[in-house]
Amino acid sequence: MASRRPDLSQYPTGFTVLRIFQAVLNIITIVVTSFTINAVVIPGNCLLLVTSSASLLVSTWMAFAHMFSNRLFNYLVATVLDTILTLFWLISFAVLAAQTAVLWAHGTDYCETNKCPDSLKNVTNFYGYVFATCVGLGGLAFLFSCICLIFHGIVSCRQHRYNQIGTNNVSEPIFVGDRHPQGTTEYRPLA
Numbered sequence: 001m002a003s004r005r006p007d008l009s010q011y012p013t014g015f016t017v018l019r020i021f022q023a024v025l026n027i028i029t030i031v032v033t034s035f036t037i038n039a040v041v042i043p044g045n046c047l048l049l050v051t052s053s054a055s056l057l058v059s060t061w062m063a064f065a066h067m068f069s070n071r072l073f074n075y076l077v078a079t080v081l082d083t084i085l086t087l088f089w090l091i092s093f094a095v096l097a098a099q100t101a102v103l104w105a106h107g108t109d110y111c112e113t114n115k116c117p118d119s120l121k122n123v124t125n126f127y128g129y130v131f132a133t134c135v136g137l138g139g140l141a142f143l144f145s146c147i148c149l150i151f152h153g154i155v156s157c158r159q160h161r162y163n164q165i166g167t168n169n170v171s172e173p174i175f176v177g178d179r180h181p182q183g184t185t186e187y188r189p190l191a
Contacts, residue, residue, distance in 0.1 A: 011066065015151050019063040022144045026056035029137045036134060039127040044096030048138055051088040055141065058085060079152045086149055089142035096138060100131040 029052040036045045058081050065072035 011155055012151055015148075016063055016066045018144060018147060018151070019059045019066070022141065022148070023056055023059040023063060025137065025141055025144065026052045026059060029134070029141060030056065032130065032137060033134050036127060036130050039130075042096075042099050044092065044099040045131070045134060047088075047092040048096050048134060051085070051092045051138075052141065054088070055085050055145070058082070075152075075155070079149075079156075082145065082148050082152060086142070086145040089138065089145050093135065093138040093142050096131070097135045100128070100135050103128050103131055 030049060033045050033049045033052065037049070058078075061072070062078060
């Protein structure tokens with residue numbers, strides 16, 4: 001009978017390397033986003049910090065599961081976590097991009113012609129670039145997360161195809177012979 005559990009060897013070879021790159025990118029994102037928390041706390045950078053921390057944990061778990069211990073890996077949990085993380089990356093990327101656009105708009109024209117608080121001028125002068133870097137890192141992490149979902153889909157299709165080998169599409173009864181012989185049922189006397 002075919003195994004219903006996906007084999008880790010069915011994953012493409014670049015999956016573990018992608019997970020390691022994703023973990024390094026998450027560490028860089030955490031450092032840069034923590035730098036922006038010092039300037040101003042907005043929902044975008046807080047959400048990006050939480051998302052990158054959760055993604056770092058999942059990426060580390062999957063990299064270790066693929067490299068060292070197959071018992072640590074659960075296909076359904078990995079797929080669900082990657083789907084949730086992809087949605088979180090999309091939301092945090094969009095929220096931070098919208099808030100960074102406001103910082104850029106206020107930093108270029110508005111603060112030069114109108115009165116702005118000094119804290120907003122400082123934030124928009126230097127931290128606008130840092131926020132833009134965070135948006136770029138979030139977009140790259142979203143792309144990596146989408147690629148991981150594609151890898152899960154490839155493994156799912158391979159496993160589905162593997163489980164379908166030898167399966168009859170049309171089921172017909174198989175004749176193996178009579179259950180009981182149709183001969184006579186005479187009893188012979190015992191002596």
